[in-house]
Structure formats: C-alpha cells, structure tokens
Amino acid sequence: MTTLTLELLTKEAFAPFGDVIQIDGSEWFPINNGTTKRYHNLGRVEVTGEGGLPIISMCRGDAFQLPVEVKMLERHPLGSQAFIPSSGAPFIVVVAPNGADDKPDESQLKGFIVRGDQGVNYHRGTWHHPLVTLGCEGDFIVVDRGGPGHNCDEVQLSQVYLIESAPALA
Template sequence: MALLNLEMLTKEAFAPFGNVIEITGSDWFPINNGSTRRYHKLGLVDICGEDGLPAISMARGVAFDFPLSISMLERHPLGSQSFIPCNGVSFVVVVAPSLPDGMPDERGLRAFHAKSDQGVNYFRNCWHHPLISLQQEGDFIVVDRVGSGHNCDEVMLSQQYRIEASL
C-alpha cells in the first residue's frame, strides 16, 4: 500500500482540480446598503447536456478517521460538483489529474485537508474520491448538475493508498 501525503488545502495547490470556496483571502464588495460583504464567484457551476440544470442539494457524510484507505476515484463528465461544509466539520479531498486517455494519473494523486471554513468545487471531469468527512458526521451543501445522461464514472485504482494523519 502506497502512502499518500496530506497537504493543507490552498487555492494555489488545488487550482488544477477546481476552486477552493472560502472567505479568507477572497475579494469582496458591499451589498445590502453596506451591511453585508459579498464574496462573489468563488466557484463556477459548469453544466453540460441538453437538459442539465444546476441544483442545490445537501449530503450527510459518515465520520471517517485516520488512517484512510483510498482505492477508487470518480468524476462527473457533465458538470462540476461543489461540497461546502455546514456544521463545522473538516474533510479530506483526494484528486488526480487525467492521463491523455482520460483515466486518472495515479502519479499525480494528491490529498488535501479542507478546514471547516473551506469548500471545494471540482471542475467537470476532475477525478476525485467521494466525500470523506473527518472525525464527525458532516453536513454539506452540494451544488452540481441534475438531468438525464451518464454523469458519474468510477474507477478502481491500481493499488490502495493510505493517508495516515491530519496536519
């Protein structure tokens, strides 16, 4: 089993895979007569397909703890997908770039620790692991595509990867 190092989630490190949705370090402008700061366009919803629509859902992820074992990835060819924590939970984000044939490049596999005030927006076709809520059940707002068409590809990795501890 190969060891996968855990990195802190930053906008720069995650840029090849999607957007980090967070207030810290993000530009804003005042709205509502100055009583509210709007942190605008932290991630873009990307929707393909004839009847695809962006939807807002919620998900409740079971609690995982270290060590974590990663053996599969998924991607969504018809739309981006965002996860934004609601109840103060942190989570682990595992992503991989694509090879020229479209399959995940395991040499580029990366794991990020998302703090409770960070969300992620995976680009369309980004290989990622399903939701990993850390140490407590996690409630998440999910923004993604609904509609007809096949929108979830899953692959088993060539080996298991182990993530041993949080930062």
C-alpha cells in the first residue's frame, strides 16, 4: 500500500484536471443594480455526444473518516462534472492524468483537500475518485452531462493508495 499525501486545493495546482470554483480571489462584476456581485465563468461545462445536454443535480455524500483507501478511479468521456458543496462540507479529490494505455497514470496521482467553500469542475475525461466527504455528510450541487451514451469509465488501480492525514484547512 502506498501513502498518498493530500495538498491544499489551489487553482494553479488543479488546472491540469479542471477548474476550482470559488469566490475568494476571483474577479466579479456588479449585477441587480449593484446589490449582487457576480463571480462569472468559474468553470466551463463541457458536453459532447449525440443528445447530450448539461444538467444540474444534487447529491448527498456519506461522511468518511481518515484513513481512506483509494482503489479505483472513474472518468466521464462525454462531459465535465462539477461538485459544489451547498452545506459547507470539506471533501477529498484524487485525480490522475491519462496514461499512454488510456488508463490513469498512477505515477502522477494527486490528492487535494477541498474547503467547504470551494468546488471542483473536472474537465471532460479527467480520471478522478468518487466523492469523499470528509468528517461529515455533505450536500453538493452537481453540474454534468445528461442524455444517451456511455459516460462513465471505471478502472481498478494497480495498488491501493492510502490517505492517512489531511493538511489543516484555513
């Protein structure tokens, strides 16, 4: 078993895998006669394939405690997938780039701890672990692709990766 060290989620570190959705540090402009700040275009919704359309859903993730084992990853070849916490729950993100054999490149596996006021938008085709809400149950808004076609590939990893600890969230 190999230990996977988590790092704090930043826009720069996550850029190869998708978008960080957060207000802090993002540009905004006023709307509604100046009573609202709009943080515009924080993530791009990608939808491909015949009959595909962007949809908005909600999900509730079970509470996980450390240590957490990472044994598999999934990807969505026909669209992006965003998870935006609506209950302030922190969560763990594990991602990997595509390898030469069209499987995850495990040598570049990365793990992030995500604050409860941040979300992520996985680019279309990004290998990622299913939702892991840390410490408490969490509600999430999900923006992804609906419609016909196969849009979820899953792969078992060559070994188990163990997440034993997480950096403190500010």
